[in-house]
Amino acid sequence: MTATLVAGPVHTRLEHVWGTVVSLDVRDEHATAAGVDAAWESVRAELHRVDAVFSTYRDDSVVSRLRAGGTHVVAPDVAEAIDRCLEARRL
Numbered sequence: 074m075t076a077t078l079v080a081g082p083v084h085t086r087l088e089h090v091w092g093t094v095v096s097l098d099v100r101d102e103h104a105t106a107a108g109v110d111a112a113w114e115s116v117r118a119e120l121h122r123v124d125a126v127f128s129t130y131r132d133d134s135v136v137s138r139l140r141a142g143g144t145h146v147v148a149p150d151v152a153e154a155i156d157r158c159l160e161a162r163r164l
Contacts, residue, residue, distance in 0.1 A: 084109040090120045092130055126151060 081102030086109065088095050097116065099109050126148060128134040135151055147155075 086110075086113040086117075088117050088120060090117075090124050091128070095120060127154075 081100065082104075084099040084101075084104055084106060086097045086099075097113060099112075124131065124134070126135045129136060129140075131137055135147055138145070139147070139151075
């Protein structure tokens with residue numbers, strides 16, 4: 074596979090999440106820093122939401138609380154992951 078890079082400035086954003094660093098490079102000669110920042114904020118929010126729900130390293134995550142025996146209503150994505158795990162076990 075060959076990648077062709079778009080000419081122009083590279084807008085790079087970094088975030089410490091999931092015990093690592095996630096980076097995003099936007100290569101678009103028409104992209105503005107403000108546009109990249111706005112898009113990055115929604116990506117960043119989703120990264121942290123997923124971490125808060127699914128992290129096995131955070132004691133306060135939904136998954137960690139469930140694993141510790143906690144019971145509470147979970148978000149649809151957690152319920153779907155549990156359902157898929159149960160189906161995989163059944164198969």
